[in-house]
Amino acid sequence: MxxxxxxxxxxxxxxxxxxxxxxxxxxxxxxxxxxxxxxxxxxxxxxxxxxxxxxxxxxxxxxxxxxxxxxxxxxxxxxxxxxxxxxxxxxxxxxxxxxxxxxxxxxxxxxxxxxxxxxxxxxxxxxxxxxxxxxxxxxxxxxxYPPGAELPKQLPYPKLVVNQDNVPQLLQANKLGSDQPFLALCPGAEFGPAKRWPEAHYAAVAATYIQRGWQVAIFGSANDHAVAESIKAALPLEQRPACINLAGQTALSEAVDILSMAAAVVSNDSGLMHVAAALQRPMVVVYGSTSPEFTPPLGDNVAVVQLSVDCGPCFKRECPLTENAMKCLRELKPEQVIQSLDSLC
Missing domain, CATH: 3.40.50.2000 (Glycogen Phosphorylase B;)
Structure with a gap:
């Protein structure tokens, strides 16, 4: 039996x-x-x-x-x-x-x-x-495993399943063209502002890809909606229609399905970063106050960018500096992210 x-x-x-x-x-x-x-x-x-x-x-x-x-x-x-x-x-x-x-x-x-x-x-x-x-x-x-066991050198990466039947209608409902590549931006971070790359830098990356004929979709929770609007507002007026703010506008399951279709992703160290990695998207991750040495994105087509600064990584929710605050993120320029993204796509 x-x-x-x-x-x-x-x-x-x-x-x-x-x-x-x-x-x-x-x-x-x-x-x-x-x-x-x-x-x-x-x-x-x-x-x-x-x-x-x-x-x-x-x-x-x-x-x-x-x-x-x-x-x-x-x-x-x-x-x-x-x-x-x-x-x-x-x-x-x-x-x-x-x-x-x-x-x-x-x-x-x-x-x-x-x-x-x-x-x-x-x-x-x-x-x-x-x-x-x-x-x-x-x-x-x-x-x-048993206590103290030596783990395999390569652990299996997370791999989320996509509801393919939902994808076409979700793209259409959110004004994303199925025949046009889109760049996904994930500018939020529930942990705190010390993990958030500046909106102006995200806007510079978005502008570059819109100029190349891409669309841009901004993902996040309702708490990220204002940040996403700031990114969109920083774009030239003629480029704004190509930027779609989905922050707070989709259920998490819908965000997974839409994100699975992104041609590329730029993200902070956040929950959506791990979702995008589990969807095997080409992605550049910007690190500020935290470190990829503890919770890196688990994917094969991922690049990490982080400045080496004397005060970091500090693992603080908010930058403790009064002078030259947020330099770990502010001084990490959009050109570096664009270069890393181009090497993946």
Missing amino acids: ALAAKKILIVGPSWVGDMVMAQSLFIVLKQKNPDCIIDVLAPAWSLPILERMPEVRAGIAMPVGHGKLQLGMRMQLGKTLQRERYDQSIVLPNSLKSALVPMFAEIPERTGWRGEMRYFLLNDIRLLIKRNYPLMVQRFVALA
Whole structure:
């Protein structure tokens, strides 16, 4: 009689980029055990991303907001999940709160990094030696292996599935020509302004490609709409019709499908950067206060540009300098990005 497939509950991260990188873990789990069943407990916003990961059976919306305890609600969710009879839980965030639901669900094997004193919540607790796993994606994937295991030199990259049936109507509805290449700009960064390349620099790149006959589409959340409008307003008047502001105008799943058709992408270090990489788009990523040595874009056709400055990378949300503020991004000129992009396309 065949054994039942192992059922695994992943407690997913809270940020778009981290959730995309977590797909590398899901792929490895399937490689090691093709019959395993993977469900992911995650914020509701991430369910459309999880639907584009064929390794995931189901996304389960976490009813508790990021950073909130709401112990009773977590306990009730855990009790509800008991009926699934999961064999293992892998907890990706390092917070104590994130490990509560698997314990309440009475999942027998609960795996995760030590984090916030989680000794009584996790029973397969790992001590992270950062030099062994310097990349976030390595720290995710390592939880699929025994403690201290040496990982494969090349980890599988995230690869999101596109709903091809949606693409033509989405392009038409958003005034993007299917017979005309478009450059995708991702100028936002939820982390903070210290990761955002100046709007004038984005506009200079956009103007160059519009002059070459391309369209430009600006992606982002509703919080990025004003930034996108600033980029568009910085273009010469005659070029503005060729620039489409999609920030806050599309659902995340729609943005994935449209972005899959971009001829090239320029992005800050952001969640959409990881989405574009998982769609295998040619992309240049501009780094400011953060570093590609921890969360690089996971793709083969990607170039990273970053200035070496004496004050960085500082990993601050806002630039701490009062004089020569944001020099790591301000002094990184559009010509450098255009040159890097031209080498990819």
